[in-house]
Amino acid sequence: MDPIMLARLQFAVTTIFHFFFVPLSIGLALLIAIMETMYVVKGKEEYKRMAKFWGKLFLINFAVGVVTGILQEFQFGMNWSDYSRFVGDVFGAPLAVEALFAFFMESTFIGLWIFGWDRLSKRVHLLCIWLVAIGTTVSAFWILAANSFMQHPVGFEINNGRAEMNDFFALITNGQLLVEFPHTVLGAFATGAFLITGISAYKLLRKQDVKFFKKSFQIAVIIGLISSFGTALFGHQQAQYLVKTQPMKMAASEALWGKSGDPAPWTVYAHIDSDSGKNNFEIQIPYLLSFLSYSSFDGEVKGINELQAEYEQTYGPGNYIPPVRTTFWSFRIMVAAGSLMIVLGLWGIYLMKRKKLESPNKWYYRLMLWSISLPFIANTAGWVMTEFGRQPWTVFGLMQTKDSISPSVTSGQILFSVISFTTIYAALGAVMVYLFVKVIKKGPFAEDSHDEHSADPFGKEGYHVS
Amino acid sequence: MSLNELWFVLVAVLFVGFFFLEGFDFGVGMSTRFLAKNDMERRVLINTIGPFWDANEVWLITAGGAMFAAFPNWYATMFSGYYTPLVVLLLALIARGVAFEFRGKVGNEKWKKTWDMSIFLGSLLPPFLLGVVFSGMMKGLPIDADMEMKAGLFDMVNLYTLVGGITVVMLCLVHGLLYTALRTTGSLQERARKLAHKLLIPQAALFVVLGVMTYFQTDVFEVRGLLLSVIAILGVVVFLLAGRFISKKKDGWAFGMTGALIALGFSSVFIGMFPRVMVSSISDAFSLTIDNAASGQYSLKVMTIVSLTLLPFVLGYQIWSYFVFHKRVHEKEHLEY
Numbered sequence: 001m002d003p004i005m006l007a008r009l010q011f012a013v014t015t016i017f018h019f020f021f022v023p024l025s026i027g028l029a030l031l032i033a034i035m036e037t038m039y040v041v042k043g044k045e046e047y048k049r050m051a052k053f054w055g056k057l058f059l060i061n062f063a064v065g066v067v068t069g070i071l072q073e074f075q076f077g078m079n080w081s082d083y084s085r086f087v088g089d090v091f092g093a094p095l096a097v098e099a100l101f102a103f104f105m106e107s108t109f110i111g112l113w114i115f116g117w118d119r120l121s122k123r124v125h126l127l128c129i130w131l132v133a134i135g136t137t138v139s140a141f142w143i144l145a146a147n148s149f150m151q152h153p154v155g156f157e158i159n160n161g162r163a164e165m166n167d168f169f170a171l172i173t174n175g176q177l178l179v180e181f182p183h184t185v186l187g188a189f190a191t192g193a194f195l196i197t198g199i200s201a202y203k204l205l206r207k208q209d210v211k212f213f214k215k216s217f218q219i220a221v222i223i224g225l226i227s228s229f230g231t232a233l234f235g236h237q238q239a240q241y242l243v244k245t246q247p248m249k250m251a252a253s254e255a256l257w258g259k260s261g262d263p264a265p266w267t268v269y270a271h272i273d274s275d276s277g278k279n280n281f282e283i284q285i286p287y288l289l290s291f292l293s294y295s296s297f298d299g300e301v302k303g304i305n306e307l308q309a310e311y312e313q314t315y316g317p318g319n320y321i322p323p324v325r326t327t328f329w330s331f332r333i334m335v336a337a338g339s340l341m342i343v344l345g346l347w348g349i350y351l352m353k354r355k356k357l358e359s360p361n362k363w364y365y366r367l368m369l370w371s372i373s374l375p376f377i378a379n380t381a382g383w384v385m386t387e388f389g390r391q392p393w394t395v396f397g398l399m400q401t402k403d404s405i406s407p408s409v410t411s412g413q414i415l416f417s418v419i420s421f422t423t424i425y426a427a428l429g430a431v432m433v434y435l436f437v438k439v440i441k442k443g444p445f446a447e448d449s450h451d452e453h454s455a456d457p458f459g460k461e462g463y464h465v466s
Numbered sequence: 467m468s469l470n471e472l473w474f475v476l477v478a479v480l481f482v483g484f485f486f487l488e489g490f491d492f493g494v495g496m497s498t499r500f501l502a503k504n505d506m507e508r509r510v511l512i513n514t515i516g517p518f519w520d521a522n523e524v525w526l527i528t529a530g531g532a533m534f535a536a537f538p539n540w541y542a543t544m545f546s547g548y549y550t551p552l553v554v555l556l557l558a559l560i561a562r563g564v565a566f567e568f569r570g571k572v573g574n575e576k577w578k579k580t581w582d583m584s585i586f587l588g589s590l591l592p593p594f595l596l597g598v599v600f601s602g603m604m605k606g607l608p609i610d611a612d613m614e615m616k617a618g619l620f621d622m623v624n625l626y627t628l629v630g631g632i633t634v635v636m637l638c639l640v641h642g643l644l645y646t647a648l649r650t651t652g653s654l655q656e657r658a659r660k661l662a663h664k665l666l667i668p669q670a671a672l673f674v675v676l677g678v679m680t681y682f683q684t685d686v687f688e689v690r691g692l693l694l695s696v697i698a699i700l701g702v703v704v705f706l707l708a709g710r711f712i713s714k715k716k717d718g719w720a721f722g723m724t725g726a727l728i729a730l731g732f733s734s735v736f737i738g739m740f741p742r743v744m745v746s747s748i749s750d751a752f753s754l755t756i757d758n759a760a761s762g763q764y765s766l767k768v769m770t771i772v773s774l775t776l777l778p779f780v781l782g783y784q785i786w787s788y789f790v791f792h793k794r795v796h797e798k799e800h801l802e803y
Contacts, residue, residue: 031629063567066520067560073530077545079554084545085613088538089761096531097772103524104780108787111517114802119790162538164762406546408614417553428564435571 004405006380006414010421012387014071017325021065023379026140026185027227028058034128038219040126048263051129053444054196055113060435063430064112071421073099073202079414083394083404087149088293090156090165094146094172102139106132112446140185141177146291148177150395151386152245163398174195179241183234187382190341193224194461197348198372199440201365204357212444216356221352225345232338235291243293243301248311248394249389251304253331254289254323255279260301264289268332277305313398322391330385337378344371345402469766470756473536474743478736484525484734485593485638487727490721491515491522496564496635498582501646501661507654508582512566512803514649514795519566521784523559535769539613539759540743547607547615548599551622555595562588565593570803593638594631598623600735601630601676604684604745612755615744617798626683633672635727640665644712644721651794655717663712663718670705685745686738697734701727777790 032051039047073095076084084091097207109131116125155170156163160306165171200217202330203209233271242250254260255270257277268286271281304321348363351357394404489721494515502508525728533541545552561584569581602622609615643662649654677698681687687694708723741743743759746752760766 059567062572063564067563070523070527071546071556071561073534074545074552074556077530077541078549079532079546081542081546084534084542085538085665088534088541089765092531092533092535092538092541092761093690093765093769096528096769097776099524099528100776102775103527104521104784111520112787113512115517115791118800159762163580164763165768168768170762173783288660298784392553405541406549407544407618409549409610413549413553416550420553420557424560428560431564431568435568438572 001411001415003409003411003414004402006411006418007405007409008401010079010414010418012073013418013422013425014068015387016427017064017385018385019379020071020361020376021061021068022136023138023184023188023191023375024195025058025065026133026136026188027068027190028054028061028195029129029136029192030151030189030190031196031223031443032053032058033129033133034219034223035216036126036129039104040122041331044163049444050212053212053439054216056439057436059110059114060432060439064432068109068425068428078417079406079409080301080394080404081406081408082401084401086259086404087395088162090144090149090153090171092163094142094149098139098142098146102135102142104435108136108141111136111432136187140188140192141181144181144184145172145174145177147386148174150178150393151180152176152241153398153457155393163395166275175241176245179234179238183231183238184382186230186234187375187379189227190224190231191221193227194341194375195372197224198369201368202440203443205362205365205369209443209445210358217348217357218352221345221348225342225349226340228341228345228387230332232444233340235335235338237294239293241290246390247302247308248304248320249327249385250293251302251307252324252327253385255328256301256303257288257325258303258390259306260289260303262290262300263287263298264293264301266292270328272328274321274324318392320392322389327385327389329330330381330388334378334381334385337374337381341371341374344368344374469763469770470760471741472770473532473760473766474736474740474756477532477536478733480525480529482729482732483734483791484522484529485596485634485732486641486725487525487730488519488522489593489725490636490642491519492589492593492638493640494646495585495642496639497642497646497661498589499586499697501643501654501657505578506797508655509570509801510650510795510797511587511646511682512569513589513801514543514646516566516803521787522564523563532769532773536761537743537754537756538623538752538761543609543613543615543744544599544603544761545755547617548602551595551599555592558591558595560588562592589638590596590635593634596606597631597634600634600732601627603740604680604686604735605746606684606745608748609744609746609750609752609754610751613759621747626679629672629676629679633669633731635677636665636672637724637731640669641721641724641728644717644724647717650723651796656686659712659717660723661713663709666705666709666712667683673701680738684738686734690737690740693737694734697730697737698707701730704730728766736781738802765786768785792794 028185035047035054038044039051109128112120113125113128113132113153116128120128149171152174153163154174155165155167157166158164197217197220200213201214202219239250240282244459254267256267257279263286265284265286267279267282267284269281269283270279272279287297289301290297293299293301296346308320312318344367348368349359351364390401394401451460475751494511498508498511502511532542533544549684565581565584565588569585570585571577605626607617640662643658646658647662650658676720704723708720708727711717711720741756742753743756744754746754755763
């Protein structure tokens with residue numbers, strides 16, 4: 001089998017899986033920090049219980065996020081060694097700073113937070129969870145700084161056949177980063193918030209621990225709405241940046257083969273025929289693509305064929321068209337999921353204001369339970385669009401994917417790693433869902449399973465326990 | 467000192483720090499299998515490293531990140547060349563990391579046994595594999611003119627690297643047992659101390675074998691004979707002191723000594739290679755060095771400023787966290803895991 005396809009498959013599988021947990025960690029950390037702040041400020045035990053209960057889910061999730069993250073750092077060198085040689089000078093720096101600045105902070109203070117409830121003062125303990133929350137967010141900043149370089153390379157020069165950094169400040173003020181970071185982090189906040197609203201809705205539907213889950217719902221729905229709305233706003237900014245810096249990605253995400261016309265309409269649905277380079281059927285909304293691209297109701301957007309000709313002029317002969325269908329649909333899936341989140345958030349705020357949370361609107365609560373999946377769908381689709389849309393480049397305009405692979409690694413080796421990581425990830429995913437369901441079913445007022453287990457007088461190990 | 471030399475030292479320090487710190491939690495992880503007599507003792511053991519293991523592992527991630535940024539060619543050659551061992555290393559670290567969090571969440575024997583096995587293998591395999599990798603790097607690997615390492619199984623796994631791997635496992639185990647002696651009480655503490663004492667002899671034997679083999683199989687003594695001999699003598703002194711401190715039940719001091727052994731051992735790996743970072747067995751001319759493997763001066767300068775600014779804080783809060791959890795772990799208190 002083709003080593004490039006296998007290495008790409010591994011990257012896709014491990015990155016998408018890793019990115020289920022990262023946004024949830026970022027979002028839950030913030031929400032737990034807010035809950036614990038309310039505990040410290042208001043002094044009510046219920047907020048402490050809230051931080052602890054949602055903290056359980058956070059920790060299970062955090063563990064999987066951490067372990068799947070190590071692989072992310074290793075696989076650049078393992079599968080993409082030519083890429084690593086070419087950009088290590090620029091790309092390695094944000095990764096190293098991420099470890100030094102963010103990972104140490106998260107991992108040290110999460111340890112202090114878990115084990116420190118009885119050993120630290122209230123305020124210091126609160127500081128710990130805030131530092132975890134800040135750490136996870138800062139970590140996103142650095143990894144996105146590295147990713148932004150791949151989308152829009154800045155702050156470097158080519159020396160001796162490789163990219164060398166010549167302006168670190170440019171790297172961390174990359175225009176791409178300034179739109180990608182808020183978009184991604186707000187999406188992450190929404191992910192955490194929708195998990196909490198969804199689970200709370202489920203519990204409210206069943207009338208279990210109503211007071212506890214009503215409070216949780218209220219806190220989370222506010223954060224969820226604000227951050228979903230913010231995500232959309234920065235998504236719009238990002239689209240405009242895209243038109244300037246990666247017009248091919250924009251054209252592909254619109255399945256726009258020829259010129260758009262002025263003003264440009266937005267295609268809701270297209271039956272795409274990539275082989276012959278046209279769409280057989282389209283449904284369009286007038287003016288909308290112009291608005292997405294330029295925030296005004298006029299302006300033309302370049303199409304795939306025109307850009308392909310331009311790129312051949314600049315970069316030499318070759319195929320510069322990314323997988324159009326994937327890019328087109330992942331964009332629409334992301335937008336649809338994001339829009340639904342905003343609608344559901346508004347609905348939740350309405351119910352809250354009308355004080356209708358306790359006489360549940362069954363439909364709404366059921367929808368909210370299912371809507372836990374929405375941010376995950378949107379996050380995944382967003383990354384698929386970003387990374388597929390950049391193809392055939394790993395670093396836009398500088399290095400192509402086919403030149404990035406490790407020359408000394410065989411297909412057999414990559415196949416072995418794809419199979420083993422996919423297997424262990426699938427197992428982890430299953431275990432995690434099982435544990436989540438278990439924790440949720442038990443609810444916030446249950447005791448630890450350890451204690452139940454140890455108290456079994458007939459258990460082999462019951463004798464050793466006082 | 468040039469920036470290239472400084473970054474070589476920093477990468478070495480990160481690896482030494484990693485083995486010193488995660489070394490003991492690997493040791494504790496291994497000892498859950500035979501030192502703990504029941505579930506409660508296993509929980510005590512795991513809880514002694516509970517607040518720390520994650521941050522300890524970040525030392526490895528940071529070492530990898532620093533290699534990537536400062537010596538991209540070293541990172542690229544080593545990580546692609548050692549592909550399969552690194553896959554196994556990652557699988558082991560993944561299984562281990564989640565096991566700590568997962569094992570206590572369900573009160574079922576089979577469930578716990580599965581995760582306990584993950585903790586054991588996940589603590590045994592990484593030091594072994596890394597021992598194999600580092601001793602292989604000293605011995606030399608088939609690295610060609612394009613900096614590509616095309617190593618067959620026996621280039622990576624041979625008598626020398628196997629002894630290297632086992633030595634690192636043993637070092638971590640003794641280090642972990644002494645950490646256990648430091649953080650627990652009663653019979654568990656006694657047993658940990660006793661076992662550490664017993665293992666000193668095989669550990670000494672391994673060191674002698676590894677030292678002799680290193681003399682014959684690598685060129686590190688030709689290159690840095692004097693410095694390495696001094697380290698070897700220091701090693702003997704530290705070793706004898708470790709034995710003495712264990713018999714006197716001065717666990718803290720003994721733990722310090724095994725830590726010093728780890729530091730001396732891994733420092734000598736880096737000192738022996740310097741200024742090379744990976745030794746080519748095909749031709750000396752193909753070896754990667756701190757010059758031909760490095761990033762540009764601008765990159766190194768920026769990273770130097772950033773890391774020297776951050777380092778005091780990072781070290782500060784990590785030391786503080788050890789201070790917060792300095793008390794011994796009892797069976798009767800609340801155990802998290």
